[in-house]
Amino acid sequence: MKIEELLRYGKEKLEKQKVEDASIISRILMQYVLKIDRNKLIINKNDNVDINKENEYKEYIETIMKGTPIQYITNNQEFMRLNFYVDENVLIPQPDTEILVEEVIKSIDIKENIEILDMCTGSGCIGISLAKNIENTKVTLVDISKEAIEIAKKNAIQNAVENKVTFIQSDMFENVKGKFDIIVSNPPYIKTDIIQTLDKQVQNEPHIALDGGEDGLDFYKILINEAHKYLKKDGKIFLEIGYDQKQEVENLAKQSKHYKKIETIKDLSQNDRVIILEC
Numbered sequence: 126m127k128i129e130e131l132l133r134y135g136k137e138k139l140e141k142q143k144v145e146d147a148s149i150i151s152r153i154l155m156q157y158v159l160k161i162d163r164n165k166l167i168i169n170k171n172d173n174v175d176i177n178k179e180n181e182y183k184e185y186i187e188t189i190m191k192g193t194p195i196q197y198i199t200n201n202q203e204f205m206r207l208n209f210y211v212d213e214n215v216l217i218p219q220p221d222t223e224i225l226v227e228e229v230i231k232s233i234d235i236k237e238n239i240e241i242l243d244m245c246t247g248s249g250c251i252g253i254s255l256a257k258n259i260e261n262t263k264v265t266l267v268d269i270s271k272e273a274i275e276i277a278k279k280n281a282i283q284n285a286v287e288n289k290v291t292f293i294q295s296d297m298f299e300n301v302k303g304k305f306d307i308i309v310s311n312p313p314y315i316k317t318d319i320i321q322t323l324d325k326q327v328q329n330e331p332h333i334a335l336d337g338g339e340d341g342l343d344f345y346k347i348l349i350n351e352a353h354k355y356l357k358k359d360g361k362i363f364l365e366i367g368y369d370q371k372q373e374v375e376n377l378a379k380q381s382k383h384y385k386k387i388e389t390i391k392d393l394s395q396n397d398r399v400i401i402l403e404c
Contacts, residue, residue, distance in 0.1 A: 126179055128155065129170040135186045142190045145324075150195050151186075157199045158182045192325030205254040209280050214272035216334045218250040222311055224392045225365045225399050226254045229309055232361060232401075237261050242355065244297065244310040244348065245269075247334055249277030249290075251309055256286040267293045267301060270333065297347050304357045311365040312344035313337045341367065345374050353383040353404050361403045368396035378402050 126134070135151035144150065156166055158181050159174070174182070185198055196202045196217045202209050204218035205226055211217055233239060239262040243252030246266040256264045264286075266277050274294050281287045293300050314337040320328065327335070337343050345364065352362050362384075366374050371389055378384050384402040392398035 127171055127173055128159075128166065131155065131174055131179060131182060132170075135182065138186050138190060144189060144326075150189065153199065154185055154189070154195060155182060158185065192329045194326045194329060197329070202248075202250075204250045205258070207250075207254060207257060207284050209248050209250050209253075210276060210283060211248050212276065213329070214270065214331060215248040215276050216330050218248060221392050221396075221398055222251065222365055224390060225309065225311060225363055226251055226258075228390055228399050228401065229255055229307060229363050230258050232307070232363075233259055233262075238263065239307070240303075240305045240357075241265070242267065242301065242305040242308045244308060245312045245334070245344065246277050247273050247311075249280045251311060252290060253277070253280055253284050253286055255309070256281075256289040257284055262289060264290045265293060265301075265305070266290055267295050267297075269294070269296045270331075273334075297344070298351050298355060301355060304355055305360060306357055307361050307363065308348070308352050308356060309363040310344075310348055312348065314341050314344065314365075314367050314370060316341040340373075341370065342373060342377065345370075345377055349374075349377045349381050349383075349402070352402075353381070356404050359404060361401055364400045364402070366397060366400055368398070371397040371400065374400050 132151050132155055136147045139147035158178055189195055194217055196211050197213055200210050200212055202211050202218050205223055241255055241264045243266045246252050246268045249266050252264040252266040268274050271294055274292050281290050295301055313335050315335045317336050317339055320335055375387055378387050386403040388401040389397050390399040
């Protein structure tokens with residue numbers, strides 16, 4: 126089959142399974158299989174595809190149809206204009222989370238030695254992006270998962286910030302010491318019984334990184350009640366939240382009485398996305 130024909134085949138198969146962005150996924154997968162960029166794909170669209178590559182492509186299409194995210198096939202996801210290695214041990218970085226990173230960057234005054242803690246780091250996309258974009262900073266990346274920590278280390282090297290970051294395997298703050306200017310987190314926040322209703326692709330991401338407990342607030346309770354102990358004077362917490370969690374998370378912050386200021390930031394779709402707490 127020609128490249129153009131195979132792309133059409135992939136797109137139609139994915140559309141029948143109601144896979145979102147079928148055309149984009151079909152194209153990215155073809156680039157991955159053929160090891161060419163988008164421009165070459167367009168220029169060479171009438172070229173015949175080697176039968177082995179054709180079969181490989183079709184097998185991957187079947188895998189995606191069964192619910193495997195394409196990012197777990199290509200082992201790559203772009204975030205903050207950086208490339209991150211991902212596999213089934215970590216969540217796939219999402220564009221909405223860039224709002225969280227951008228808000229942290231905007232909050233930084235020009236001063237030396239900013240210390241940041243990235244809790245529930247997963248792939249490391251948040252902490253590594255901050256290390257890459259803030260000149261005078263040291264970032265500590267924390268996760269309970271040993272596999273996630275190893276992936277974050279890989280991504281730190283891949284993005285040339287390995288000298289600006291450290292890693293701690295820890296159940297939340299259990300192994301964390303010291304104080305930080307900023308604590309940032311995109312914790313698990315989906316209600317347990319909601320997970321089974323999500324898209325197949327999301328359900329194939331690690332549940333440990335999705336499941337926020339019965340009310341979706343388990344990790345916010347820990348973060349809000351414990352984080353102030355690890356913040357310097359006037360330190361801040363930046364939390365990503367679900368679109369409908371603003372009131373509940375704000376109430377937790379008010380009940381704790383450790384925070385003098387609470388601010389909420391909306392994402393590009395005008396959903397509440399980030400809560401900022403200042404000690």
